[in-house]
Amino acid sequence: MENRKIIHIDMDAFYASIEQRDHPEYRGKPLVVGRPEKRGVVAAASYEARRYGIRSAMSSLKAKQLCPDLIFVGSHMEYYKSVSMQIHEIFHEYTDMIEPLALDEAFLDVTENKKNIPLAVDVAREIKKEIKEKLGLVASAGISYNKFLAKIASDYKKPDGLYTIHPNRAPAFISKLPIEAFWGIGKVTARKMHSLGIHTGADLKKCTQTFLTRNFGKAGTLYHDFANGIDPRMVTPERTRKSVGCESTFENDLTNYIAVIIELYHVTTELIFRLEKSDFKGHTLTLKIKFHDFTQKTRSITMAHELRTKQDILPLAKKLLKDLELTQFRIRLLGLSVSNPFEELITDGPLQLRINFD
Numbered sequence: 145m146e147n148r149k150i151i152h153i154d155m156d157a158f159y160a161s162i163e164q165r166d167h168p169e170y171r172g173k174p175l176v177v178g179r180p181e182k183r184g185v186v187a188a189a190s191y192e193a194r195r196y197g198i199r200s201a202m203s204s205l206k207a208k209q210l211c212p213d214l215i216f217v218g219s220h221m222e223y224y225k226s227v228s229m230q231i232h233e234i235f236h237e238y239t240d241m242i243e244p245l246a247l248d249e250a251f252l253d254v255t256e257n258k259k260n261i262p263l264a265v266d267v268a269r270e271i272k273k274e275i276k277e278k279l280g281l282v283a284s285a286g287i288s289y290n291k292f293l294a295k296i297a298s299d300y301k302k303p304d305g306l307y308t309i310h311p312n313r314a315p316a317f318i319s320k321l322p323i324e325a326f327w328g329i330g331k332v333t334a335r336k337m338h339s340l341g342i343h344t345g346a347d348l349k350k351c352t353q354t355f356l357t358r359n360f361g362k363a364g365t366l367y368h369d370f371a372n373g374i375d376p377r378m379v380t381p382e383r384t385r386k387s388v389g390c391e392s393t394f395e396n397d398l399t400n401y402i403a404v405i406i407e408l409y410h411v412t413t414e415l416i417f418r419l420e421k422s423d424f425k426g427h428t429l430t431l432k433i434k435f436h437d438f439t440q441k442t443r444s445i446t447m448a449h450e451l452r453t454k455q456d457i458l459p460l461a462k463k464l465l466k467d468l469e470l471t472q473f474r475i476r477l478l479g480l481s482v483s484n485p486f487e488e489l490i491t492d493g494p495l496q497l498r499i500n501f502d
Contacts, residue, residue, distance in 0.1 A: 149264035150379060151252040152286045152294035153271065155231070156303035158248035159188035159224055163217045165280045173215055180204050180216040183393050183476065187219055191303055227279065234274045238267055243379045249298075251291055253379035265308050272306065288314070290375035292327055299325075314373040319346035326370055328363065336360075345371055388424040389481025390414045397436050398475040407478050408465065412458045415480045425450045428484035429457060431464040434477035443467055451482050 155161070159177040164170045174193035178186045184204030196211040208214055228247040235242050238261075241253035254267045261267045268285035275283050284305035286297025293314060297307040309317055323342055324334045340359065342348050348356075348371040356364030369375060392411055398404050418424075427446050434440040443464040451457050461480055 147255070148253065148289050149255045149267075150288055150291055150294040151254055151264055151268045151271075152291070152298040153231075153235070153250055153252065153268070154284050154286075154295075154298045154302070155248040155275075156282045156284055157188060157190050157194075158281075159219070160190040160193070160217075161281055162220075162224060162227055164190060167217075170215060170217070174198070174211050174213065175215040175217060176204075176207055177217050177219050178204055178207075179218070180208065181395060183395050184216075185393065227281075230279055231275060231281075231283075234271060234278065237274075238271060240381060241379050242381055251294065251379045265306070268306060272304075290373075291377050291379065292370050292375035293317075293373065295327055296321070296325060311373075318371065318373055319344065319349065321345040323348060326367070328366065328370075333360070333363075385422065385424055386485065387426065387481050387483035388415070388418050388422050389430070389479060389483075390418055391432060391477055391479030393434075393477045394475070397473075398478075399473050401470075401473065404465065404473065404475060404478070405462070408461055408480075409458065411478050411480050412454060412461055415457065415482065416452070416454055419452055419482060424482065424485065425452065426482040426485045427451060428482065429460045429464070430481045430483065431461055431468075432477070432479035432481070433465075433468065433470075433475055434479075435472065436474040436476050438476075440477075441468055446484060457482070 160175050163175060163177060172192060174196060175190040176186045176193050176198060177188040178184050182205055186198060186200050186202045186204060186207050188200055189198045193207070193211060193214060198207045198210055198214070204216070224247055232242065232244070232250070235250065235252055238259060239252050239254050239257050243251040245251070254264050257267055261270070264287045268287050272283050272285055275281055282304045284298050284302045286294045286300065286305070286307055286309070288294040288297055288309040289311050293309045297309045298305065300307045322344060323329055323337050326345070329337070336359070337343070342351065348367060351368070353365060353368040356368050358364070360367060390411060392407060394407070398407060427448070427450060428444055429451055430442055430444040432440060432442045445460055445464060447460070449456070451460070457480070
């Protein structure tokens with residue numbers, strides 16, 4: 145596996161950088177893509193804004209407190225998608241082994257590339273240069289022999305980074321990594337690892353696979369592999385869509401059942417539109433509710449037939465809402481999603497499979 149040549153490309157502050165590129169008056173200034181309203185959320189932050197501690201997913205209110213002169217720009221998602229397609233056209237000049245993770249990042253396997261460039265770092269350098277010259281945007285690139293290390297490498301020298309983790313240097317590099325930098329380890333898992341005395345890659349490597357799986361389930365095997373520089377996952381060009389969803393955050397909390405039903409209807413309508421647009425066919429409906437204190441509940445139900453229309457979805461959504469047996473009505477967010485795109489079910493009737501995550 146160590147002879148593979150994997151590149152991870154990550155566009156720097158993608159949405160915000162597009163807005164600054166297209167609007168010279170925004171350049172060099174703290175800017176976020178998002179709504180300035182009380183319930184608004186930052187979708188992306190320029191590097192000037194990040195110096196104030198502003199990050200994506202932060203509330204707009206907090207972002208404004210951190211930087212009173214912050215510029216808010218509305219999201220132009222369809223436009224960002226078109227720019228992403230232009231970036232992928234550049235990728236395809238070098239390889240067709242491309243696995244997108246989001247609009248602004250992707251893995252590329254350049255072990256065999258169209259331009260027969262021997263070194264992956266030179267491929268990455270050329271891609272960065274083309275993106276800059278053709279699109280006026282900056283990308284960071286990480287290069288290594290697997291996806292785990294390539295992704296870490298792309299974050300290592302941001303923005304405008306270019307960093308390679310060679311196989312012979314990987315063990316030393318991994319041993320010094322703080323556990324929070326490992327792919328797939330979030331705040332909750334990191335806290336648990338800290339409680340177990342695991343703070344760095346070196347600490348993680350000392351743990352046996354049995355110990356890690358006992359404490360972290362199946363993910364423990366992945367953590368054990370990562371600590372040892374192992375990641376057998378291939379770059380997969382075709383990524384199958386697994387779900388389609390939408391959600392709505394409200395300016396003011398919903399405080400009664402009728403208001404929730406009305407908003408559930410609107411979310412259902414938007415979900416149906418997205419299902420039609422993506423031509424997605426799934427069998428599982430999930431309802432998500434987030435309360436004023438940011439706690440949340442979800443309920444799911446799986447049916448034998450495809451969930452595509454209002455007649456299919458709205459009654460099920462109401463049923464899931466009823467099953468929650470809510471005792472409070474201070475709701476800040478409602479969401480619905482359809483998942484589970486399997487083709488056949490060995491059954492003649494509906495499946496009443498509920499999965500509860502409280």
